[in-house]
Amino acid sequence: MPALPPQPISPLDGRYRAAVTALGDHLSEAGLNRARVHVEVEWLIYLTSRSMFGSMPLTAEQTQQLRAFAAGFGDLEISALAEIEATTRHDVKAVEYLIRAELDRLGLAAIAELTHFACTSEDINNLSYALTVKAAHEQVWLPKLRTVVAALGELAQEHKGAAMLSRTHGQPATPTTMGKELAVFVYRLERVIGQLEQSEYLGKFSGATGTFAAHLVADPDTDWPAVSREFVEGLGLSWNPLTTQIESHDWQAELYGKVAHANRILHNLATDIWTYISLGYFRQIPVAGATGSSTMPHKINPIRFENAEANLEISSALLDSLAATLVTTRLQRDLTDSTTQRNIGVAFGHSLLALDNLQRGLREISLDTDALTADLDRNWEVLAEAIQTVIRAEVTAGRSTIEDPYAVLKELTRGHRVGPAELAEFVAGLDIGDAAKARLLALTPATYIGVAPALLAYLR
Template sequence: MQIDSSLSALTALSPLDGRYAGQVHGLRPLLSEAGFMAHRVEVEIAWLIGLSELGLPEMPAFDASARARLKAVAEGFSQADAARIKAIERDTNHDVKAVEYWLKEQVADVPALAAAAEFIHFACTSEDINNASHALMLQRARTDCLLPAYGSILARLRDLAHQYADQPLLSRTHGQPATPTTMGKELANVVARLRQAVGVMAAVRPLAKLNGATGNYNAHLAACPDIDWPMFSAQVLQGLGLTQNPYTIQIEPHDWIAELFDAVARANTILLDLNRDLWGYISLGYFRQRLREGEVGSSTMPHKVNPIDFENSEGNLGLANAMLRHLSEKLPVSRWQRDLSDSTVLRNLGVALGYTLVACDACLRGLGKLELDAEAIDADIDACWEILAEPVQTVMRRHGLPHPYEQLKALTRGRGITREALQNFIASLDLPAEPKARLLALTPRSYIGLAARLAADI
C-alpha cells in the first residue's frame, strides 16, 4: 500500500472532511478549531473594549482609531492568524493563553492598546472566553446552517403536501390495510411535527458567563472593588448577543446546549421517521425516483434504482443523534467546581451538527427526485373494500342496528370482501334511505375524511 498520511479529502479519517466535505462547508468557519480561535478573539476584544469604558484611571477609554484597530483584528481574523496562535500554543501548551499572547502581538504597535495590554484577559478564566465563544459558535451555526437546512426540507414537504393533498392513500396500521388517508395529509403530518421541533430548536436561548475562576468574581473584586461586575459582565455579553447565566461554577453548566442538542435530536428523529416511510412507499411503488444520467443502482443488477438518498439520510441521522445525545448528557456534568472532560467533547460540536447537515442534504435531495405513481397507489386502495367495514358499522351504531361491529367482523376480518358483497350487505340493512345511499356511494378512494382539507391547510 502506497497511501501516505498527509491530510486530503481522500485520506481524511472523518467523511465530514472527506466524502461529505462539500456538504458541511458552512460549518467550517464556525465550528472548526480556527473558527473557535476567531470567536475567542471576538470575546476577548469585547471584554477589553468594555473594560476601557469603565473609567479606570489605569486604562483610559480607547479613541476611534484604537477601536477600529481592534475591530479589524476581530473581523479580519484569518487562517494565517490561527496558524500563528497554534505556533504560540506549542510553547504555552495552553490554547487560551496563546490567544492572549497573539492579541498582545497584534496591538503592540498601537500605543493606546499596547499600554492596555495587561487588561487583555483581565480577571478572566479560560472558560469565560471559551463558554462565550461556544455560545456564539452554536448560535451562528443554528442561524446560518441548521435552520436553513430544515427550512428547505419543510418548504419542500409543504409543497408536496399541497400537490398530493387529494391523492387517496391506503393507510397501513401494524402494516395492515387501514382507514384511508391522502399522500398529502401524511406529508402534512411531518410538516406539522417538524415545524414544532424546529421552533423549539430556534427558541433555545444561548447563555454565557464572564464571572471568573469559580463564578464569584473573586479576582475582579480584588482588583476593582467599586465596580458592579455582574452588571458589567451582563452588558458585555449582551453586546455579543448573549444572555448572562448569573449562577455558575468555573464552567457555564451547558444546560442550554443540552436543551439545544435535545431539540436538534428530536427534529432529526422526525426526519428519520420520514426517511423510513418514504423508503417504504418507494418499495411499494407509490413513488418513482427521477433517473440521473450515468448513475448506477447496483454493480450487478442493472435495473436497480435504489432509495439511496433516504438511506444515506437515515444513517447519518443515527450518527448525529448518537453524538448529540452524548453531548447533551455529558456536558452538564462536571466534578465539583470544574473538570476538563467537557473540553475535549466540546471540540466535536462540528461533528454532531455536520452529520445533521449531511442528513438534511441527502433527504432534500431524495425529496427532489420523487415522482408519484397514482396508478400504483389507486390499485392498492381499490383492492381493499374491507376498509369500509369501519364506516358501515359506525353508521349502523348510530341508527341502533344490532351488533354492528360483530356483524362486520364476521363479514370481513381476515378475508377481505368484494364491492358487490359489501353493497349487498349494505342494501340489506334496515337503515333510513339517506345514510344507506351514502354508504352505497362510498368507495375506498372517497373514504378519506378531512384528509385533503387538512393537507391543503398546512
Template sequence: MASLAELTPPIALGALDGRYRGAVAPLVDHLSEAALNRQRVHVEVEWLIYLAQHQVVAPSRLLTDDQVAALRRVVEDFGADDIAELGRIERETVHDVKAVEYYLKRRLAGLDREDLSELVHFACTSEDINNLSYALMVRGAVTQVWLPRADALLEQLEQLARDLAEVPLLAHTHGQPATPTTMGKELAVLAHRLRRQRRRVASAEYLGKLNGATGTYGAHLAAVPEADWQQVSREFVQGLGLTWNPLTTQIESHDWQAELYADLARFNRVLHNLCTDLWSYISLGYFAQVRGQGTVGSSTMPHKVNPIRFENAEANLEVSNALLDVLASTLVTSRLQRDLTDSSMQRNIGTALGHGLLALDNVAKGLAGLDAAPEAMAADLEANWEVLAEPVQSAMRALAVAGHPGMDNPYERLKELTRGRRITGDDLREFVRGLGLPEDVQERLAGLTPQTYVGLAPQLVAHLDRSAPGPGTPDSADRRGGVAR
C-alpha cells in the same frame, strides 16, 4: 506499502471532512478549531474594548475610533496566517487560551498601545472566554447554517404535501390495510411535527458568563473593589447577544446546550421517521424515483433505482443523534467547581451537527427525485374494499343509538363479512342494501369507494399554512444579537 498518513495535503480521517465535505463545509466557519480560536479572539477583543472605553480598571488613554476598528479587523481578517501564528504560540504555551492572549498583546504593540496590554484577559479564567466563544459559535451554526437548511427542507416537504393533498392512499396500521387517507395528509403530519421541533430550536436561549475562576468575581473585586462587577459582566455578556447567567462555578453550566441538543435530536428523530416512511412508500410503488436519476442504482441490476438518499439520511441521523445525546447527557455534569470533560466533549459539536446537516441535504435531494404514482395507490385501494367495513358499522351504530330497528351487533356482522377475506365492491353494496337502512344512508354507503373514503384528509393539509411562522415569531426574528460596543 506507502503511508497514506504522510501524504500532503493531509487525507481526511472522517467522512465529513472527506467524502461529504461539500455538504457540511459551511459549518467550518462556526464549529471548527479555527472558528473557536477566531471567537476567542473576538471575545478577548470586545472585553479589552469594553474595559478600556468604560475605564473600568483605571483611568487611561481611551482607544481611538481607528484603534477600535483596527482591533475588530483582527477578528474580521482572521485567516490562515493567524491560525499558523496561534499554533506556534500554543506550542510554546501548551495552553490554547493563553496563546490567544499573547497573540492579541502583539496586536496591541502594533497599535502602539502596550499601555493596555494587561487589560487583555483581565481577571478572566479560560472558561470565561471559552463559554462565550462556544455560545457564539453554536448560535451562528444553528441560526446561519442549520435553520436555513431545515427551512428549505420543510418548505419542500410542505409543498409536496399540498400537491398530493387529494391523492387517495391506503393507510397501513400495524402493516395492515387500514382506513384510507391521502398521501398529502400523511406527509403533512410529518411536516407539522418537524415544524414544531424547528420552532423549539429557533427559540433556543444561548447563555454566557464572565465571573472568574470559581464564579465569585474574586480577582475582579480584589483588583478593583469599587466596580460593580456583576453589572459589568451582565452588560458585556448581553452586549454579545447572549443571555447572562449570574450563578455558575468556573464553567457556565451548559444546560442550554443540553436543551438545544435534545431539541435538535428530536427533530432528527422525526426526520428519521419521514425517511423510513418514504422508503416504505417507494417499496410499495407509491413513488417512482425517476427525475434526475442519471446515476447507477445497482452495479449488477440495471433496472434498479435504490432509495439511497433516504438510507444515507437515516444513517447520518443516527450518528448525529448518538453524539447529540452524549453531548446533552455529559455536559450537564461537572465535578465540584470544574473538571475538563466538557472541553473534549464540546469539540464534537461540529461533528454532531455535521451529520445532521448531511442528512438534511440527502433528504432534500431524495424528495427532489420523487414522482408520485397515483395509479399504484389506486390499485391497492381497489384491492382492499374491506376497509369500508368501518364506515358501514359506524353508520349502523349511529342508527342503533337513534332507535332504528335491525341495527344490532354491527361490528360483529361486518367482522363476519370481512375478517380474513377479500371482498369486492359488489359484495359490499349487496351487504349494505340488505341491512334495511334508511334510503339516504343506504345510498351514501353504497356510493362509497376506498378512493373516496378519505374523510377530511385533503382539508387537513391546510393546517400547514396555519402553523407556518409569521412576523415577530421566534422563527422569523433576527436572533444574531449584537456585540459589545
C-alpha cells in the same frame, strides 16, 4: 506499501465535506479560535471605553483595527496561533499572546495587561462556544431544516387530495391522502422549529470560580456582576449569574435535545418515504449517469433516504451524549467538557448532511397515483369500518335493529378479500334507512378519506 499522504478520518471532512462546509466557519477549531479572539478584543474595547484602571478610550480607528483583526482571523493567524500554542501548551493563553502581539503592532502596548483581564479560560471559552453554536444553529442548520420542511410542505399541498391506503400495523386500514400524511411531518417539524427559535444561549464572565474575586480585589468600587451582565448581553447572549468556573451548559443540553428530537422526526420521515417507495407509491426519478447497482442495471435505490436515516442516527447519538455529559462537572471544574464540546460540529454535521440528502431525495421522487388507486381497489374491505359505524348510528336513531354491527362486519371481512360487488350486495340488504344506505353505496375506498385534504389548513 508506501504510506498515503495525510487523509481525513471523518467522512464529514472527506467524502461529504461539500454538504457541511458552512458549519466549518463556526464549529471548527479555527471557528472557535476566531470567536475567542473576538471575545478577548471586545473585552479590551469594553474596559478601555469605560477608562477602567486609568486606560483611555480607544479611537474609532483603533477600535475598528482591533475588530478587523478579530473578524479577519484566517490562515496567517491560524498558523501564528499554532506556533504560540506549541510553546504555551494552552489554547486560550496562546490567543492572549496573539492579541498582545497585535497590540504591539498597532502601538497599543500600554493596554496589553488588560488583555484577558481577570478572566479564566472558561470565561472566554463559554462565550466563544455560545457564539459559534448560536451562529451555526441559526445561520446554517436551522435554515436548512426550514428549507426541507418547506419542500415537504409543498409536496403535501400538491398531493393533499391523492387518496391512499393507510397501513396501520403494516396492514390495510382506513384510507388517507398522501398530502395529509406528509403534512403530519410538516406539523411536527414546524412545532419543533418554533421551540428551537426560542433557544437561549447563556454565558458567564465571572472569573475562576464564579465569584468575581479577582475583579473585586482589583477594583472594589465597581459593580462587577453588572459589568459582566452588560458585557455578555452586549455579545448577544443571555447572562448566567450563578456558575462555578464553567457555565453549566444546561442551555446546550436543552438545544441538543431539541435538535435530536427534530432528527428523530426526520428519521421517521425517511423510513416512511423509503417504505412508500418500496410499495411503489413514489417513483424515483432517474438521475442522468447514476448507477443503482453494480450488477442490476434496472435499479434505482432510495439512497438519499437511507443516507439520511444513518446520519440522523449518528447525529442523535452524539447529541444525546453531549446533552448527558455536559451538564455534569466535578465540583467547580474538570476538563471533560473540553474534549466533549469539540464534537459539537460533528453532531451538527451529520444532521446537516442528512438534511441535504432529504432535500435532494424529495426532489427525486414522483407520486404514482395509478399505484395508489390500484392498491385502494384491491382493498374494499377497509370500508367495513364505515359500514359498521353507520349501522351503529342507525340503531341509535331507531332506524335499524341490527345487533352487534361490529361482529356482523367482522364476520364478513376479517381475513377475507371483499370486492365492490359483494359489499354493494351486502349494503343493499341491510336494515338501515334509505339515506344511510345511499351514502354507503356511493362510497369507495378512494372517497373514504374524511376531511383529510382540509386538514392541511392547520399548517402554519
